[in-house]
Structures are given as structure tokens and as C-alpha cells.
Amino acid sequence: MKNLFLSAAIVLGGLTSFASTSPITNTIVKTISIQDEYTEIKLEELPTAVTDALKKAYPDAVLSKAYKNAKSEYKLDVTVGDKTGNLFANADGTWIKK
Known part of the structure; x- marks a missing residue:
């Protein structure tokens, strides 16, 4: 009878190792x-x-400063009305989204 309980405990104990979380x-x-x-x-x-x-x-934009990088892309500091911002363009005038 002891052997039955002992073997049941070993089997159940062995199964719990599979139930552990990674x-x-x-x-x-x-x-x-x-x-x-x-x-x-x-x-x-x-x-x-x-x-x-x-x-x-x-058409109403006022260009205040211009910058250029090594890839010939231009950064423009522009003011339209009371708002100031930056625009980016290639040398051929195509706008770049950044």
C-alpha cells in the first residue's frame, strides 16, 4: 500500500514539472x-x-532661411501668416515628407 502511494506521488510530482510556465x-x-x-x-x-x-x-509664404545637406536636399524656414514651420525639398522642387 505504501508503494502505491509512493509511486502515485512520484508520478504526480513528475507531471507538475510539465505544468510549469516558461x-x-x-x-x-x-x-x-x-x-x-x-x-x-x-x-x-x-x-x-x-x-x-x-x-x-x-503663394503667401515668406522664406526666412534655407539649408542644404550632402544629398542636395533643402530645408526651408517658412512663415505663412502667423505660423512658422519647415519644408523639405529636393533640388528639382519635389517636396519631401519628414
């Missing part, structure tokens, strides 16, 4: 954003395609 692993994701380095240029150095695109898209 450890939870946390995955950490790092996001690195690389900012393009823009250098300020004179407004006269801005390509005419960019200035024409600005006049067409925002």
Missing part, C-alpha cells in the same frame, strides 16, 4: 534616428525649381 523574455528594441546635417545657405543659392515650387504651393 520564463518571460523581454525584447528591447532601440530606435536610432539619424538627423541629416543641414548647413545654412544664402537664399540666392537656392535653386529656382525650389523657389518656384514654394511660390506655387504657398
Whole structure:
């Protein structure tokens, strides 16, 4: 009778090891954003395609500063009414979403 209880306890004890939960692993994701380095240029150095695109898209916009990066992308500091913001464009006047 003792052997029956002992063997039942061993079998039940062995089954509990299968019921244990696996450890939870946390995955950490790092996001690195690389900012393009823009250098300020004179407004006269801005390509005419960019200035024409600005006049067409925002006729009331006032261009205050212009910047250029190594990929010939332009960052424009623009004021429309009482709002100030940045616009990005390629050398051919195509707008870039950033």
C-alpha cells in the first residue's frame, strides 16, 4: 500500500514539472534616428525649381532661411501668416515628407 502511494506521488510530482510556465523574455528594441546635417545657405543659392515650387504651393509664404545637406536636399524656414514651420525639398522642387 505504501508503494502505491509512493509511486502515485512520484508520478504526480513528475507531471507538475510539465505544468510549469516558461520564463518571460523581454525584447528591447532601440530606435536610432539619424538627423541629416543641414548647413545654412544664402537664399540666392537656392535653386529656382525650389523657389518656384514654394511660390506655387504657398503663394503667401515668406522664406526666412534655407539649408542644404550632402544629398542636395533643402530645408526651408517658412512663415505663412502667423505660423512658422519647415519644408523639405529636393533640388528639382519635389517636396519631401519628414
